[in-house]
Amino acid sequence: MNKILPIVGALAFAISPMGTGILSAQPSPEALGKIAEMMTEADLNGDGKTSRAELNQHRAQMFAKLDRNEDGTIDRRDSPKIPLAKRKFEPAFEQVKSIFDSNEDGRVTLDEWNRSDPDIFAMLDRNEDGVVTRAELPSPK
Ligand SMILES: [Ca+2]
Ligand SMILES: [Ca+2]
Ligand SMILES: [Ca+2]
Numbered sequence: 229m230n231k232i233l234p235i236v237g238a239l240a241f242a243i244s245p246m247g248t249g250i251l252s253a254q255p256s257p258e259a260l261g262k263i264a265e266m267m268t269e270a271d272l273n274g275d276g277k278t279s280r281a282e283l284n285q286h287r288a289q290m291f292a293k294l295d296r297n298e299d300g301t302i303d304r305r306d307s308p309k310i311p312l313a314k315r316k317f318e319p320a321f322e323q324v325k326s327i328f329d330s331n332e333d334g335r336v337t338l339d340e341w342n343r344s345d346p347d348i349f350a351m352l353d354r355n356e357d358g359v360v361t362r363a364e365l366p367s368p369k
Contacts (some may be wrong), residue, residue, distance in 0.1 A: 260366040277359040303335040
C-alpha cells in the first residue's frame with residue numbers, strides 16, 4: 229500500500245494547476261521526487277530506462293493493489309478490515325477518487341484509471357525515443 233502513494237502523488241501533482249507546466253514551471257522538490265520515484269519503480273526490468281509498456285504494467289499493478297477484492301473497481305469495499313491498513317488505504321483512496329473518478333460515482337473502474345490521467349510519460353520523454361532514462365527524470369534542485 230505504501231507503494232501506491234508515489235504514483236498517486238505524482239498524478240495529483242501533474243493534473244493540478246501548479247503541475248500543468250510540469251517541466252517549465254517551478255514544481256516543488258517533493259512533487260519532482262514523487263515523479264522520479266514512480267518512474268524508477270516502473271523500471272521493472274531494471275535497465276535504468278522506463279518504457280511506456282513498463283509504466284503501463286506498473287500502473288496496472290497499482291490498480292490491482294488497490295482493488296483488493298478483485299472486482300475490477302476501486303471503491304469502499306476494498307478498504308481493509310485491519311485498522312492500521314485501513315488508515316493507509318483511506319487517504320490513498322480519497323486521492324485516487326478525486327483524480328480518477330470522472331463520473332463521480334464513488335468508484336474507480338480500470339477504464340477510468342487508465343483514461344483520465346495526464347500523459348506523464350510523454351511529458352518526461354523529452355527526446356521522444358519511447359523510453360524515459362534517468363537523465364530525463366526531473367531532479368530536485
Ligand atoms: Ca526498463
Ligand atoms: Ca474492488
Ligand atoms: Ca467512477
